[in-house]
Amino acid sequence: MLRNVEGIVLRSMDYGEGNKIISLFTSELGKVSVMARGAKKLKSRHAAATQVFTYADFVFYKQHGQMGSLNQADIIEAHHLLREDLNMSAYSAYLVEMTDRMHGDEEGSTYMFEQLKAGLQAIEDKKDMQIVVHLFEMKMLELAGYLPITDCCVSCGSASDLQSFSPGMGGVLCINCKFKDPFAALAAPGTLKLLKLFPRMDMRRLGAIQVKEETKVQLKTCMKAYMDHHIGIKWKSRGFIEQMEKYNI
Incomplete structure (x- = not known):
């Protein structure tokens, strides 16, 4: 069957x-x-599109x-900059x-396709790459059924005096319950605000957000x-980002 679809290249591997x-x-x-x-x-007409x-x-x-066999590919957005800039390439790879x-x-999702497309464009548009990544991580957690509270x-269930974030318990903890997880991470009001906002935010509407370093x-x-804690995958690209940060690349 001949298929005509818009797509984003996730991986490209030499064969033969x-x-x-x-x-x-x-x-x-x-x-x-x-x-392909x-x-x-x-000189291949498919070289750039792959x-x-x-x-x-x-x-x-x-x-x-x-496996499908490529007949034709018309580039909509080449994203040259994402491949040429080391930092952009690392975050896009994640x-x-x-x-x-x-x-x-063959697990289709129009919403996740649009989120990925918007995420790559946001990185190319020089929006805060760390925020783009965390927002996309939250979308992935929602997809997997592990969205934090x-x-x-x-x-x-208290909505006041929230102070920490517990991966093990699945969300934020208030001042009266933080003792239940001594390993919970400190979360200041600004951090909690973004953690609350991410599940509701659409990547396509992400503006030029300014976030304090702390x-x-x-x-x-x-x-x-x-x-x-919940996904348990060793991310190669995230490891590379951490190495770049460690050596200030």
Whole structure:
């Protein structure tokens, strides 16, 4: 069957002498693998469209249970800058790695496709990359069914005097319940405000948000601990980001 869909390249792998296998994320078909014959050759008409982060209109032939074969690709957004800038590339890689590893094959989601598309564009538009990543992490947690409780105490239900964030208990804790998890991370009012806002925020409406450095440090601690506790995946791209931060790259 001939399919015509908009997609974003999550992975691009060399195959044989001149071919590539690309993993696409689409709104209609979800994640799908496609063979791009001859795409490794410099003069190939598919070379540019098979690069990671590329957003394009793909036409491919696919039979049930088999890998697709690329016929045509018209680039909508090449995202050259995301590949050329090391920091942008690292944060963008984390978005596509989350999408790739947390979606099953042919598991479609129009909403998540739009969130990924908007997230990559936000990074290219020089919006705060850390905030973009945390917002996308929250979308991934929602998809997996592990969205934290952030608008009231996960233990007693109180909406006042919230002070900490507990990955193990699944959300924020108030001053009276924080003793129930001695490993809960400190969360100041600014941090709690963003944790509460993220589940309701659409990436497509993300503006030029300004966040204090101490708030970003707390957010990173909370989100990293929560992702590790509930998802348990060793993210290669996140590890690279942490190495860059460690050596001030």
